[in-house]
Amino acid sequence: xxxxxxxxxxxxxxxxxxxxxxxxIFALTGLISCGGNETRELNPVSDDSExxxxxGVTDDEVVFGSHTDLTGNIAIxxxxxxxxxxxxxDDVNEAGGIHGRKIRxxxxxxxxxxxxxxxxxxxxxxxxxxxxxxxxxxxxxxxAVLTQQLRAGIPNLFPLxxxxxxxxxxxxxxxxxxxxxxxEIRAGVKYFMERGKETPCVIHHDxxxxxxxxxxxxxxxxxxxxxxAMVSAYKPSETEFTASLIRLRNAGCDVVLMxxxxxxxxxxxxxxxxxxxxxxxxxxxxxYGQVIAEQQSGSGEGYHAFVxxxxxxxxxxxxxxxxxxxxDYESRFGTEPGIPAMEGYRAADLVVLAxxxxxxxxxxxxxxxxxxxxxxxxxxxxxxxxxxPGDHKGVDESVLSVVENGRWKTLATSISY
Amino acid sequence: MRFIKKISYEQDVRLFxxxxxxxxxxxxxxxxxxxxxxxxxxxxxxxxxxxxxxISGIGLMILVGYTGLVSLGHxxxxxxxxxxxxxxLAVGVPFVVSMICATFFSAxxxxxxxxxxxxxxxxxxxxxxxxxxxxxxxxxTHWVSVTGGxxxxxxxxxxxxxxxxxxxxxxxxLCLGILVVCLLLALNLLRSPMGRAMRAIRDSEIPARSMGIxxxxxxxxxxxxxxxxxxxxxxxxxxxxxxxxxxxFTLLISIQLLIMVVVGGLGSLHxxxxxxxxxxxxxxxxxIMRDFLPTAIARIPGLEPGIFGLILVLFLIYExxxxxxxxxxxxxxxxxxxxxxxxxxxxxKSYLRTERLR
Numbered sequence: 001x002x003x004x005x006x007x008x009x010x011x012x013x014x015x016x017x018x019x020x021x022x023x024x025i026f027a028l029t030g031l032i033s034c035g036g037n038e039t040r041e042l043n044p045v046s047d048d049s050e051x052x053x054x055x056g057v058t059d060d061e062v063v064f065g066s067h068t069d070l071t072g073n074i075a076i077x078x079x080x081x082x083x084x085x086x087x088x089x090d091d092v093n094e095a096g097g098i099h100g101r102k103i104r105x106x107x108x109x110x111x112x113x114x115x116x117x118x119x120x121x122x123x124x125x126x127x128x129x130x131x132x133x134x135x136x137x138x139x140x141x142x143x144a145v146l147t148q149q150l151r152a153g154i155p156n157l158f159p160l161x162x163x164x165x166x167x168x169x170x171x172x173x174x175x176x177x178x179x180x181x182x183x184e185i186r187a188g189v190k191y192f193m194e195r196g197k198e199t200p201c202v203i204h205h206d207x208x209x210x211x212x213x214x215x216x217x218x219x220x221x222x223x224x225x226x227x228x229a230m231v232s233a234y235k236p237s238e239t240e241f242t243a244s245l246i247r248l249r250n251a252g253c254d255v256v257l258m259x260x261x262x263x264x265x266x267x268x269x270x271x272x273x274x275x276x277x278x279x280x281x282x283x284x285x286x287x288y289g290q291v292i293a294e295q296q297s298g299s300g301e302g303y304h305a306f307v308x309x310x311x312x313x314x315x316x317x318x319x320x321x322x323x324x325x326x327x328d329y330e331s332r333f334g335t336e337p338g339i340p341a342m343e344g345y346r347a348a349d350l351v352v353l354a355x356x357x358x359x360x361x362x363x364x365x366x367x368x369x370x371x372x373x374x375x376x377x378x379x380x381x382x383x384x385x386x387x388x389p390g391d392h393k394g395v396d397e398s399v400l401s402v403v404e405n406g407r408w409k410t411l412a413t414s415i416s417y
Numbered sequence: 418m419r420f421i422k423k424i425s426y427e428q429d430v431r432l433f434x435x436x437x438x439x440x441x442x443x444x445x446x447x448x449x450x451x452x453x454x455x456x457x458x459x460x461x462x463x464x465x466x467x468x469x470x471x472i473s474g475i476g477l478m479i480l481v482g483y484t485g486l487v488s489l490g491h492x493x494x495x496x497x498x499x500x501x502x503x504x505x506l507a508v509g510v511p512f513v514v515s516m517i518c519a520t521f522f523s524a525x526x527x528x529x530x531x532x533x534x535x536x537x538x539x540x541x542x543x544x545x546x547x548x549x550x551x552x553x554x555x556x557x558t559h560w561v562s563v564t565g566g567x568x569x570x571x572x573x574x575x576x577x578x579x580x581x582x583x584x585x586x587x588x589x590x591l592c593l594g595i596l597v598v599c600l601l602l603a604l605n606l607l608r609s610p611m612g613r614a615m616r617a618i619r620d621s622e623i624p625a626r627s628m629g630i631x632x633x634x635x636x637x638x639x640x641x642x643x644x645x646x647x648x649x650x651x652x653x654x655x656x657x658x659x660x661x662x663x664x665x666f667t668l669l670i671s672i673q674l675l676i677m678v679v680v681g682g683l684g685s686l687h688x689x690x691x692x693x694x695x696x697x698x699x700x701x702x703x704x705i706m707r708d709f710l711p712t713a714i715a716r717i718p719g720l721e722p723g724i725f726g727l728i729l730v731l732f733l734i735y736e737x738x739x740x741x742x743x744x745x746x747x748x749x750x751x752x753x754x755x756x757x758x759x760x761x762x763x764x765x766k767s768y769l770r771t772e773r774l775r
Contacts, residue, residue, distance in 0.1 A: 070718035079718050086716070108704060109721055114665040115673075118658055119466065119701060126459035126585070127705070140664040143569060147659035151583075165568075206558070208567030208662070 054363045055154075056131030057101070062362060064089075064351065065106045065130035067120040067145065068137040068160070072112035077160055077340045078137050082107050083333045084344025085135055092352055099360040103352075106130065110141050117141035125152050132157055132367070135347050139163040139208055150174075153364060157371075158347040158394075160340075162285065164212060167393045172368060177347060177385055177394040179308040181209065184284050184398050185216035185257055187415050188306045190224070191400065192280065197255040199229040201248050201279075203268065204259030206233045209286065213259030229253055238264065241271045249277045258283040265292055266299070273299040280304060288339070293403040300406070306398040306415070309339050309346075309383060311408045321380050346379045350394075353377065430608045449593060453586045461585045467690075467697045468592035469653045474677050474689035475603045476646030481675070482683040483607060484639040485619030486538065490546030491674050493553035494644040496666035498523045498651025499572075500557065500564055503661055506573045513577060519652040520645050527644020531637035538622075550671060557663040569662030572655045583656070592653055599646060603686055606642065615639050619684075647674075680732055682739025691740035700725050 056063040066085075068078035089103045097103065106128045108120035117138075124130045125148065132155040136142050139161045146165070149156060155173040159166050162181035167174060189200060202217050204210030214231060221227055230251035232244040245268065248256060256279050258265060265287040272281070285307045292300045312318065314326060314336070325345070329337040337345075350371070355362070357370035372392075377385045385394040397414040421428075421435055433439045453461050473495055480486050498519045505515035530549050537545060557564045564570060575582040575591065582591050606612050614635045617625040626632055655661055673696055681692025703721045714720070736743050750757045 071722050075718065106708065109718070111722060113667075113669060114658065114662070115466075115670065116700070119463065119697070120704075122459060122462040122466075123701060123704060126462055127457065128708075140569070140662045143660045143662060144658050144665065147571070208569075211567050 054131065055129045057362050060097070060101055061104055062098075062101045062355065063104045063106060063128055063130045065108070065124035065128055065133050066135045066137075067108045067110045067117050067124065067133070067141065068135060069112040069141075070107070070109040072110070074112055074138065076338075078109075080338050080340025081135050081137070081160055081344030081347070083329070084337065084341035084346075085348035086344075087329060087332060087341075088345050088348035088352060098352065098355045099362070101355075101362070103355075105134075110138070112138050112141065114140055114144045117144050121145040121148060125149065125154060130154060131362075131364075132351075134158060134351060135160055135344055137161070139165075142166065155364065155368065157351065158343075160343065162212070163208065170390070170392070172392075173364075175371060175387065175392045175394065177350060178343060179285060179306070179395055179398050180393070181212045181259075181284060181286070182216040182219075183396075183416075184306045184308075185213050185259075186220040187398050188257060188282050188284070188304075188400075189217050189220040191412075191415055192255045192282065193221075193224060193226065197280065199252050200226070200255050200257060201230040201232070201251060201253035202228055202257045202259065203232045203234070203244060203248065205236050205261065205264070207236055210259035213257065213284070217257050234264070236261070236264070239267060241268050242275070244268075245271050245275060245277055248279070249275065253279050255280045255282060258287065260287050262287055262289050262291060265303075266295060269299040269303055270295065270297060273297060282306070285339075288401070288408070290408070293408055294406045298406075300403045303403045304411075305401050305408075307339075307401055308395050308398060309342050309381065310399045310401050310410045310413075311339060312337075312342070312381070313407060319380075319382075325380055342381055346381075346383075346385075349379060350374065350377065350385065432604060432608075446597075453589055458585045461589045463697060463701060465585070465589045465592040466657060467693045468589075468596040469650050469657060470674075470677060470697055471690050471693040472592075472596050472599050472653065473647040473650035473674060474681070474693050475599050475686065476643040476650070477674050478678050478681075478683075478686060478689045479603065479606070479615070479646070480639055480643035481678055482685065482688070483612065483619060484615040484636060486636060486639065487540075487543045487675070488546040488640075488643070489543045489668070489671050489675065490548075490550035490553075491643075491647050492666040492668065492670035493546075493550040494523045494527060494647035495651035495654060495670065495674075496553055496557060496663075497526055497644075498648030499655035499658075499661055499666070500570075500651075501648070502652030503570055503572045503655050504563060507570070512575055516649065516652050520649040523648020523651070524641045524645030527648075528637055528641035530644075531640030532633075536633065547668070547671075550668065554663055554666065557666070564661075564663075567663065569660055571660050572658070575656045588656065595649065595653065599649065600686060603646070607686075611635070611638065676729065680729065680739055682741030682743075685739075685741045687744075688739050688741040691744075695740060699728065 066082065068082055069075050070078045070082070086105060089105050092098060093102045106124060108123060110117040110120050124133065133149065134157045136145065136156060137160040142156070142159050142161055142163070143165055146156060150171060150173055153173070155175065156166070157175045158177045160178070162179060162184065164180055164182050166176050167180060193200065200217065200221060202214050204213050210233065218228060230248055230253060232247055234241070234244060241264075258268070258281060260268065260283060265283055269281060269292070272279070280302070282304045284305055288305045288307050288311070290311065292303065294300070312322065312326070318326070326337060329341060353374060354367055354370040357373055358366040372387050372389050375386050375388055379385065387394055397416045399413050400411045400415055401408045402411050403409070423429075428434075433442070449464075452464065473491065476494070477488065477491050480488055501522045502515050502519040505518055506512065510518070530546075558566055560566075575588065577591075580587070582588050614625070614630045617628065617630055618632060618635060622632060658665060677692035677696050678689060679692075680695050681690070682688030700721055703724050707715045707720060738745075
């Protein structure tokens with residue numbers, strides 16, 4: 001009844017009597033079409049005026065940007081990597097820049113949230129007009145920004161995520177310098193299967209990251225003519241793993257490949273120790289903290305991880321330049337450098353190297369070419385990175401690390417699948 | 418001060434009360450229309466996001482501000498709209514049709530969810546909508562054949578009649594056009610008997626029922642309409658993001674939408690716009706100002722969310738009527754200059770009641 005009343009009053013009476021109120025709608029429709037035409041003519045003009053110079057590059061400055069997480073869930077990666085990169089960039093700027101250009105590094109905090117990442121990207125692309133983005137953090141945030149970023153022709157250098165979408169499908173503007181989870185786990189499966197393991201199993205986060213681990217393990221086993229014995233998925237907030245591990249134990253798993261993060265890794269290892277479940281647990285870079293190694297109960301002992309950079313200990317015998325670097329970092333930021341800082345520093349170092357090689361005339365093309373010429377780079381920590389024309393995946397090998405006496409110990413340094 | 422001579426009751430339901438309003442709103446329309454010619458692409462991109470948030474805010478405002486029901490699950494409707502739109506586009510449905518389908522599909526789901534959920538009010542309803550949102554999140558992650566699961570799905574570029582609307586300026590006009598249509602729809606709804614019924618329910622349910630308003634029906638409809646607007650916003654957001662993943666529609670987004678309508682000013686469509694500007698522009702303005710600060714301060718992690726949170730908390734403590742409420746007070750002060758009384762804006766009604774219906 002109510003609805004019928006609205007219709008009658010509104011359409012027959014209000015509309016005819018007060019049509020003048022609706023003039024705005026008509027005016028709008030007209031203006032929108034005018035507005036559209038007007039701007040389409042304006043656009044090419046502004047493009048032309050910008051084209052002679054490369055965006056983000058002036059005679060005395062080149063602008064790099066990064067959207068990262070400084071305050072959210074994975075801020076531990078964001079803060080460390082940005083500090084590492086700033087350290088290298090600040091050194092370059094103090095020494096007078098590269099080919100007369102100083103590096104301006106604009107960092108936006110996304111808090112690991114997609115809408116914030118979109119806003120950060122809008123600022124970096126359209127306001128700061130960055131030349132390239134470095135060390136963008138997080139899989140979903142990278143994926144969300146990548147469409148408009150590549151469309152704007154801005155390189156995505158060394159994102160801090162192991163997702164396959166960072167290298168595949170191949171794009172001229174995508175470069176990585178870290179292991180891709182998918183390939184790391186393939187290498188892990190191959191390594192252990194070749195060393196006599198019989199029944200491989202997977203336990204993983206029910207997330208995009210866990211999914212990649214699962215697929216990597218499945219694909220590698222398929223290529224070896226084998227199959228996974230058991231798969232167990234759990235929600236990232238899960239805290240009770242007894243049931244999952246009993247299933248894995250009953251399936252007779254002797255190597256458990258893990259798509260896990262820190263907290264759940266600790267819980268899984270602890271539960272397995274209590275159950276007396278003795279399989280080889282194999283994780284990766286996402287679960288490679290000192291906290292796992294130094295569990296009081298010793299549950300971390302014998303846990304393996306495939307990583308691209310091994311953890312450093314200051315009381316180990318380190319090369320002098322690494323000790324200097326370590327002290328320098330500590331004096332600047334007041335904390336010990338972790339793997340994020342090493343990765344950030346190396347990313348910045350690669351950028352600096354490419355800027356040097358690209359020469360005084362800096363364009364996206366010359367910069368990409370320069371990066372592709374980096375074919376035998378070794379960072380200060382001793383890891384090799386190699387790019388080439390059409391090969392933008394800087395790392396093909398992983399380091400296998402194992403927990404021994406509460407510390408990470410490197411077993412092998414160049415494992416690939 | 419302006420005095421309006423009332424000569425008929427229908428004057429009360431006009432869109433514009435007097436010529437002054439027509440003038441100012443026309444000026445506003447003109448300025449947003451010529452904005453792309455004057456402003457940098459950055460601001461145009463941010464404005465389109467403001468418009469998208471405002472559209473979903475209209476939906477939430479109808480629910481929270483006008484019907485007095487609270488929802489912590491509106492990110493789910495945003496997601497339903499976005500995914501429906503993206504899936505339909507992927508199978509070749511034309512843009513406009515797909516957007517309309519996304520809107521109506523969200524509205525349908527909203528209505529269905531409304532039937533059981535709306536027999537509760539207040540905090541119970543908030544929890545029910547929260548549960549609904551987490552169910553939707555699970556569906557998005559596990560219905561891999563449609564949504565692409567965790568890996569997500571790419572959204573096709575927006576094309577209307579063969580014209581690509583992806584670039585900042587055309588997309589800006591698209592969002593602006595849809596926002597204006599939505600605002601007019603909402604204004605019309607709110608001055609119709611249905612809109613009045615919603616407000617009656619908000620102010621007090623028992624008198625509303627004694628006046629013959631069917632509570633469950635009106636609330637379900639309010640929920641459906643609200644979900645429809647939010648779904649429409651979701652379909653635009655899909656294009657703004659370009660790549661859909663379940664992580665885009667978390668609880669945080671629902672909360673952000675709620676903050677938007679509360680900070681803007683509950684119970685006014687102006688508030689929606691102010692709120693959208695607040696949550697989209699403020700973090701960016703803080704980020705831009707940070708670039709001018711001395712290095713030592715600018716590099717402190719967490720500076721932006723910290724300042725944003727502080728402003729938000731101050732606002733909620735000192736101005737519970739929101740930005741629009743503050744503006745009204747400001748205006749009244751000047752209009753009634755020597756005679757302004759503080760008590761004129763004393764809070765008389767509360768919109769969220771934490772008691773159970775029946």
